[in-house]
Amino acid sequence: MPDAPDGPELPPHVYVPGVTRRHPEGWFDRIKASVTDEVAVTDLHHTAAWQAGRAYFDAGYYWECHEVLEAVWMRTPEGSQERDMTQALIQLANARLKITMQRPRAAWRLCNMVEGHLARCDATARILGLEVAEVRHWVVQTRKTLETT
Structure with a gap:
């Protein structure tokens, strides 16, 4: 399996529903298990799940990004900035x-969400290692892609 540039191992292929085969059951369990109750919410970006999710996002493994970041999202408190940032990244991957x-x-x-x-x-905070402006820029890039498709 290929490695993401400076990051976790990438799955053997990108999963696109209806186009490519799904990954074997349990493929991401070890990564998701890095999110435990012992990890402080503000430190979730140090987990293997967050790191893999970011690497998958950057490498174009969008379904896989969503799959592992869901474990992070489930650990974040309702109404927290960490929850909103995690959900933003999950939904941008989905977009x-x-x-x-x-x-x-x-x-x-999804971009609107x-x-x-x-x-x-x-807007000035760094949340789970990401700046809000940086993620907003990714939304702009995504919308530009939509305008050309």
Whole structure:
């Protein structure tokens, strides 16, 4: 399996529903297990799940990103900036997956949802290692891709 640039091992292929085969059951369990009750919410970005999710996102493994970041999201408190940032990244990965699946309306809707999550975050804060402005830039990039498809 290939390694992500400076990061965790990548799955053997990108999963696109209806196009490629799904990964074997349990493939991501070890990664998701890194999110435990002992990890402080503010430190979740140091877990293997967050690190893999970021690497998967950057490498275009959008379904896989969502799969591992869900464990992080489940650990975040309702109404917290950490929850909004995690949800923003999950939904942005989903938007990019929808572009791959040729579902632009769904991708637009998800980009709007990402903006909603980011609007609830302190625009000057670094949340789980990400700056809000950085994620907003990724939304802009995603929308530009939609405009050309």
